[in-house]
Amino acid sequence: MVLEGMTGAGKSTLVQAYAANFPRYEAEDGTRIPVFALMTPSPITVKGMASHMLAELGDPAAYRGTLQNMNARLIHYLKVCEVELVILDDFQHLIDSETNKILAKVSDWLKVLIKETGIPFLVIGIEDSVERILRANQQLSRLFAVRETLHPFSLATEDEAKDFHRFLEFAEQAVKMPIQHDLSPDEFLARMYFATEGVVANLMNLLRFAALLAQKEGEATLSLQLLDQAFNKRLQRHLIKPPNPFSTPLKNILVGLQGKTSDSTSTVKKSRTKSASEVLNTK
Ligand SMILES: Nc1ncnc2c1ncn2[C@@H]1O[C@H](COP(=O)(O)OP(=O)(O)OP(=O)(O)O)[C@@H](O)[C@H]1O
Numbered sequence: 371m372v373l374e375g376m377t378g379a380g381k382s383t384l385v386q387a388y389a390a391n392f393p394r395y396e397a398e399d400g401t402r403i404p405v406f407a408l409m410t411p412s413p414i415t416v417k418g419m420a421s422h423m424l425a426e427l428g429d430p431a432a433y434r435g436t437l438q439n440m441n442a443r444l445i446h447y448l449k450v451c452e453v454e455l456v457i458l459d460d461f462q463h464l465i466d467s468e469t470n471k472i473l474a475k476v477s478d479w480l481k482v483l484i485k486e487t488g489i490p491f492l493v494i495g496i497e498d499s500v501e502r503i504l505r506a507n508q509q510l511s512r513l514f515a516v517r518e519t520l521h522p523f524s525l526a527t528e529d530e531a532k533d534f535h536r537f538l539e540f541a542e543q544a545v546k547m548p549i550q551h552d553l554s555p556d557e558f559l560a561r562m563y564f565a566t567e568g569v570v571a572n573l574m575n576l577l578r579f580a581a582l583l584a585q586k587e588g589e590a591t592l593s594l595q596l597l598d599q600a601f602n603k604r605l606q607r608h609l610i611k612p613p614n615p616f617s618t619p620l621k622n623i624l625v626g627l628q629g630k631t632s633d634s635t636s637t638v639k640k641s642r643t644k645s646a647s648e649v650l651n652t653k
């Protein structure tokens with residue numbers, strides 16, 4: 371399976387939380403690793419990838435031997451450790467960042483490894499990059515019949531707006547600093563969406579930094595002013611947006627959102643016809 375999504379969508383966090391449910395353990399006759407999760411190294415070569423996998427499995431001689439020797443050990447360990455799923459994060463490292471070329475030898479080597487072990491692989495990476503890697507190697511592509519995308523939150527439909535709202539409530543609890551709700555829930559949601567584009571990393575960055583500012587100033591709640599400050603310091607330059615999304619007049623925010631939720635962005639499916647402002651105004 372392939373799991374792709376834009377940077378900060380929460381892919382690594384999601385799979386790490388999943389893998390944590392199946393930790394490695396010591397059985398009487400050796401180590402068991404039900405879910406083997408690892409990052410793709412960068413820069414990467416076939417031998418580098420093989421030794422990295424061996425090291426992550428716990429082979430004390432991970433960097434020794436010929437490639438053939440390493441391959442044999444890798445296949446052996448994956449079997450005796452009874453690995454049921456391999457999760458390979460940052461799969462886009464199979465594209466050389468200097469030349470922008472796909473590392474065909476690594477991709478071929480991976481194809482052989484998957485076929486020889488027969489173990490399911492989940493590869494995770496930035497959307498479009500994974501597609502590119504697979505399109506360049508049809509035999510590898512064939513092995514990844516299931517392809518899913520982790521989308522950012524959206525306000526395009528009422529159901530999606532509810533999901534975003536629910537996530538915000540959890541995030542507020544996670545940073546252990548309640549938000550001072552001076553605005554209507556819909557307006558607050560619209561402003562939050564404008565400030566974060568529905569991307570989990572932006573949202574958490576904003577709330578975590580605002581909570582830190584609140585602590586420093588001895589406040590017990592997150593005011594809109596603190597959220598503005600946190601946005602200006604942490605997100606404004608990254609997202610290239612005007613400052614103060616929590617105090618700018620609402621009509622400016624809605625105009626910005628209308629542009630965002632039209633079918634011009636890749637994060638919003640073309641079938642979603644309602645704009646964020648329409649959803650918000652019908653409530
Ligand atoms: N479900 C979640 N709950 C709380 N915080 C989250 C959640 N998912 C992601 N985050 C936070 O968002 C940030 C980015 O998440 P993560 O690294 O998983 O994104 P990613 O999709 O793997 O990004 P990249 O493609 O750049 O590797 C992290 O700070 C993480 O703590």
Ligand SMILES: [Mg+2]
Nearest residue numbers: 381382383459
């Ligand atoms: Mg990641």
